[in-house]
Amino acid sequence: xxxxxxxxxxxxxxxxxxxxxxxxxxxxxxxxxxxxxxxxxxxxxxxxxxxxxxxxxxxxxxxxxxxxxxxxxxxxxxxxxxxxxxxxxxxxxxxxxxxxxxxxxxxxxxxxxxxxxxxxxxxxxxxxxxxxxxxxxxxxxxxxxxxxxxxxxxxxxxxxxxxxxxxxxxxxxxxxxxxxxxxxxxxxxxxxxxxxxxxxxxxxxxxxxxxxxxxxxxxxxxxxxxxxxxxxxxxxxxxxxxxxxxxxxxxxxxxxxxxxxxxxxxxxxxxxxxxxxxxxxxxxxxxxxxxxxxxxxxxxxxxxxxxxxxxxxxxxxxxxxxxxx
Numbered sequence: 479x480x481x482x483x484x485x486x487x488x489x490x491x492x493x494x495x496x497x498x499x500x501x502x503x504x505x506x507x508x509x510x511x512x513x514x515x516x517x518x519x520x521x522x523x524x525x526x527x528x529x530x531x532x533x534x535x536x537x538x539x540x541x542x543x544x545x546x547x548x549x550x551x552x553x554x555x556x557x558x559x560x561x562x563x564x565x566x567x568x569x570x571x572x573x574x575x576x577x578x579x580x581x582x583x584x585x586x587x588x589x590x591x592x593x594x595x596x597x598x599x600x601x602x603x604x605x606x607x608x609x610x611x612x613x614x615x616x617x618x619x620x621x622x623x624x625x626x627x628x629x630x631x632x633x634x635x636x637x638x639x640x641x642x643x644x645x646x647x648x649x650x651x652x653x654x655x656x657x658x659x660x661x662x663x664x665x666x667x668x669x670x671x672x673x674x675x676x677x678x679x680x681x682x683x684x685x686x687x688x689x690x691x692x693x694x695x696x697x698x699x700x701x702x703x704x705x706x707x708x709x710x711x712x713x714x715x716x717x718x719x720x721x722x723x724x725x726x727x728x729x730x731x732x733x734x735x736x737x738x739x740x741x742x743x744x745x746x747x748x749x750x751x752x753x754x755x756x757x758x759x760x761x762x763x764x765x766x767x768x769x770x771x772x773x774x775x776x777x778x779x780x781x782x783x784x785x786x787x788x789x790x791x792x793x794x795x796x797x798x799x800x801x802x803x
Contacts, residue, residue, distance in 0.1 A: 479597075479600065479604055480598050480606070480607070482606070482607075483503075483608055486510055486606070487514075489604060491579055493602070494602055494603065494604045495576060495578065496567065496571055496580045496582075496602070497581050498559075498582045498584075498593070498594070498597040498605045498606065499581065499583045499584070499606050500583075500586065500605070500607060501585070501586055501587075501609055502646065503609060503611060503646055503647070504585070505647035505648030506608050507583055509647075511555065511581060511583065515553060519579075520550070520551070521550040521551035521552055522551075522552050523552075523554075523555070524552065524553070525554075525557070526556050526557070527558045528556060528559045528560060528562060529741045531554075531556045531563065535566055542554075542570070542578050551577055551579070552579070553579045554579070554580045555581050555583065556580070556583065559583065561591065561593055562741070563593065564592055567580075567596070567603075568596065571600070585757065610645025611643070611645050611646065611647050611650075612645075616643055616645075616647065616650055617636065617640065620636055620654065623651075623658075627661070629657065629661050629667060630667070631667060632668070632669055635672040638669070638672055638673065639653055639672065639676065642676050657672065684712070684715055684716050685723075686702060687699065687703070687719075687800070688716070688720040688723045689755070689762075691803055692720070692727060693761050696803070699800055699801055699803075703797055708793060710793050712793075713792040714782065714786075716796055717778055717781060717782045718782075721778045721779070724774065724778065726747065727759070727762055727763070727766065728772065728775070730744065730747060730763060731763060731771065734763060735768070740760060740763060744756055744759055744760065778799075781795060
């Protein structure tokens with residue numbers, strides 16, 4: 479069955495103990511998980527991502543259904559789930575037990591998703607969609623935060639924060655935290671200060687620019703270039719970051735070509751890929767062929783040589799290159 483995120487308190491965990499949270503608003507998902515499931519829970523809490531859950535499923539399944547192995551209720555949180563987890567959830571949902579609560583968390587799921595459909599059509603399971611925060615909700619969050627910490631911001635500054643939040647309160651709270659830290663040693667927080675502080679956000683960093691380049695997302699590339707005041711000195715850093723991420727992607731593609739198990743390849747990549755970046759890397763794997771990526775890496779090296787020999791036009795060279803991937 480489907481319920482709205484604001485109806486979360488209607489859930490009776492004794493009747494519906496397997497719940498799917500999905501959608502782009504990760505910040506609201508995390509808030510609800512903390513308040514509804516973790517805060518007052520007295521039993522054992524276990525956290526997995528999908529790969530870990532599937533890899534340890536036999537042990538988890540045995541413990542959940544064998545009461546002699548534990549004396550208290552269990553809360554299991556599984557993040558970054560996809561279609562692969564469906565058959566395991568089908569098996570668990572057939573068991574008549576209330577000794578565990580299972581919460582699955584993921585980003586957006588298409589309407590044709592079998593996992594989403596399974597939850598929505600079930601009378602015992604619950605699916606909760608999480609849509610992006612609108613401007614009104616984000617504005618209220620900002621004002622509550624500013625009043626709590628006695629910080630004053632102009633309307634222009636508030637609008638800027640809302641636009642850079644990307645509909646996600648978690649992004650917004652990260653930016654507000656930076657402003658709070660700044661306010662400890664500065665009495666005034668003006669628009670220019672907010673621009674500089676929020677311009678350092680991870681979503682607008684060189685790393686993010688490189689990820690969008692490899693994801694062939696021209697819209698985001700242009701947006702990030704416009705949001706940031708990159709200098710000629712930043713050009714080598716941008717190219718080197720793209721090149722390093724391209725090398726990592728090339729290694730993943732080469733191993734994946736042999737193993738055919740992308741989740742396993744990504745989970746074993748060294749240095750480890752942060753969980754928030756795994757879906758981005760998966761998308762990149764599906765967009766690039768080995769030959770094309772190698773060619774692109776050669777081109778990056780060539781652009782770097784041009785930048786070093788033509789420093790006055792560096793930013794234009796790099797911008798044209800990454801916009802026209």
